[in-house]
Amino acid sequence: MISSAPHVPRYSLAERDRRWSLARDIMAAEGLDALVAYGEHECADLAPFAPDAYFTNDRPGSVVVFCRDADPIQLTWSNLPITDHIEATRRGDDLWIAPRDIRVAKNAAGIVEVLREHRLESGTVGVLGLDPYPPFHINPILPYRMWTEVLSELPEATFVPVGLGYLFATVCQSDEELAVIRYSAAAGDAMAEAMRAAAGPGVSEAEVYAAGMAAAYRLGVAAPGMLLSTGPGFVSWGPPVWSYRPQPPRVLAAGDVIMAEVFCRFGMKETQHQVAIAIGEPHPDVRAAAEVARASYEAGLAVARPGNTFGDVVEAMQVPLREADAWNVHPLIHSLNPMGPVCGFGSGLRRVPEARAYGRLFDVPTMGGELPLAPGMTFAFEPNAVVGGRLANLGGTVVIGDDGAVELNPLTAQMLYATK
Known part of the structure; x- marks a missing residue:
């Protein structure tokens, strides 16, 4: 049982660095230039699909994009996660993603913009969201319209599902x-x-x-x-x-x-x-x-x-x-x-x-x-x-x-x- 005054564990920046290193290990193992992690909307109920939060330690419901060795970019759905990030900064919380790397752009245009900035129009990109994720997502969770627009804008890029690699990289807990x-x-x-x-x-x-x-x-x-x-x-x-x-x-x-x-x-x-x-x-x-x-x-x-x-x-x-x-x-x-x-x-x-x-x-x-x-x-x-x-x-x-x-x-x- 938890006592009335429990010690509440927190994640350190060392845990952040370990997880970001795992993302790059996945990229190296799969021969990828970038990794796109799609996260289910916030307030999801049981068994949420949230690889975005795994890499941000922040409010779920974003898309996280790793490009080569650069720090990841977080794409949020609205200004609301930004306001939370601001308040966390004022409180002195250890935040994983810098303000410069957060954009209100959880859409096809936002993903395409990040990949183009890193000149990956013809790159190989791993995607978390194209694999089934049981028990509730027997079909891939990425929205059809979002993904067809990405494919249309980047016809020379190669996109591959990497759900299995993510499972093997993250299933053993630190x-x-x-x-x-x-x-x-x-x-x-x-x-x-x-x-x-x-x-x-x-x-x-x-x-x-x-x-x-x-x-x-x-x-x-x-x-x-x-x-x-x-x-x-x-x-x-x-x-x-x-x-x-x-x-x-x-x-x-x-x-x-x-x-x-x-x-x-x-x-x-x-x-x-x-x-x-x-x-x-x-x-x-x-x-x-x-x-x-x-x-x-x-x-x-x-x-x-x-x-x-x-x-x-x-x-x-x-x-x-x-x-x-x-x-x-x-x-x-x-x-x-x-x-x-x-x-x-x-x-x-x-x-x-x-x-x-x-x-x-x-x-x-x-x-x-x-x-x-x-x-x-x-x-x-x-x-x-x-x-x-x-x-x-x-x-x-x-x-x-x-x-x-x-x-x-x-x-x-x-x-x-x-x-x-």
Whole structure:
């Protein structure tokens, strides 16, 4: 847990220099003259695509352009990020991008202008934004109109996607980044504890949601959302229905379970936490599903070490489900910081009788199984199992250490019980 007066980690200029060096390493490895990093708009919810913020340590939602050995240029969407930059300068914050290198020009003309200034009309340019970025951007995120205008203005240039190179260059966290991730993970535990304290018969699920979110905000950690389902048993997985459909939140009752996925983001590093809370004694199928999920968690920890691959961890975590004839609603594991490799899910939905009424179902396959594990990688361990039509979901954030897995959230890797 985070104390009432926590030490809040910050990034240094040495971390900036390390990241800018990684950008140039990508350029050298790919034979590039420039690198364009497109960032999703600010205020994006879960799993934002934000390589721009990785290189600026600033407000997300810009385009960052590296040209040869020059300092990067940041292209913002409006004057608002400029006003924030001015205020940060007045406060004495350590800013990574100098004012001379920030322009209000997040558009095709702005990108073209920077490349022309460096005489790269015929250069080879790597682009972050032309690759898929799971889980939410199965299709590339770069806007069609913006990119067609860039291609039209620079017909002699060669543009290549470099998402895979970015993943390999940035997936192992530095010591400074790991300190930020640990802070975020501790905030996730605080959210889980607040949710457990709030839960009980007669309590609205919205009250539980609010308690968790407030715990993160009090610690200065962004909680961009939460997936939450409640009831005596279910297979649903997603945000609470009242967050997108006008209807009252459900009121908890004895025998219910809360299954939630809590997201924390601090310093643009994300941790995820699988919160399972029983209101009294849960249904036997829920208890059985929780036991399968826990066995899957332990199996994954046992092989989450350097020398193995992401696919090895997926296979180990799937074994307890197969042995119990259970299935997983969502991934058992996926990478964090950045997102990338993900365990397959969804095939068991065909067991649900109502599923036959739907026009087409799609199983998401495991992607990135060949990724070799290395110290500093972070993963969301989220083993889940459905037994008898009832879901249980456990887990938290795990770091690959020198000799094995390092659990950041053992609290949420078990079924919790409401105290009311």
